[in-house]
Amino acid sequence: MILIHCPYCDEKRAEIEFAYAGEAHISRPVDPSTYGDEEWERYLFIRANPKGRHHERWRHIHGCGRFFNAVRDTVTDKFETTYKAGEPRK
């Protein structure tokens, strides 16, 4: 059982309480009307997909309900750290 530290509850809780929510720190286009097809494609679909250290969003859905960010190694599945949504990239 993987334990994930929820930065809001400040507790380590079982992975089964959490939901994965994709890559973190993807900002919305400031002015969407200026975006062409390629830029939309990049924003909507193209992801870093690294082998190793990955910044991603998780949600403590069966807990406090909050989204937060995590740094996880995609090879070892180890969580390096978790931090609240809105905090700078770690």
Place this chain on the structure above:
Amino acid sequence: MSDLLTRAEPVPTAPFAADGVTISLAPPMARYSLRARQGQALETLLGVKVPKKIGATEGGIACLGPDEWLMRAPAGTSIPMAAGLAIAVTDVSERSICLCVEGPRAAQLIMSGCPQDLELFPVGKATRTIFETVEIILIRNSNDQFHIEVWRSFSSWLWTALTTTASH
């Protein structure tokens, strides 16, 4: 009209007893989901102290998240209108039922399907969590007594799961 309606419960109203644990349906109660950015606003509305730490309970109010509280009170309790305050109050009295699990084996029974470590779960703590695949709100009232708040439609499954496990 309403006096012609009879209340139907999704689980047996007779308590279930097994070796070291009893499971019973708690009587109907009023439940309110309270959402606010600041707990202070809720204190202004309700006139009572509201727990600020996630997981803490105080006078029937549990802090479930950074902006979310669950208030449980005797059936029929109403709370004042929150006009002018940045608060969302929702009556969720009939959304869930409460199963009361008590006895020396209560913690062991709940841990059979719930990832919480109840040896480290203090009395007075309340949290949303999961039992197998069913979301629950677990409240520890005393060392040997827990309340499990579960959505009505999931409750007959949970009752079967708990009673089956308890009789083994």
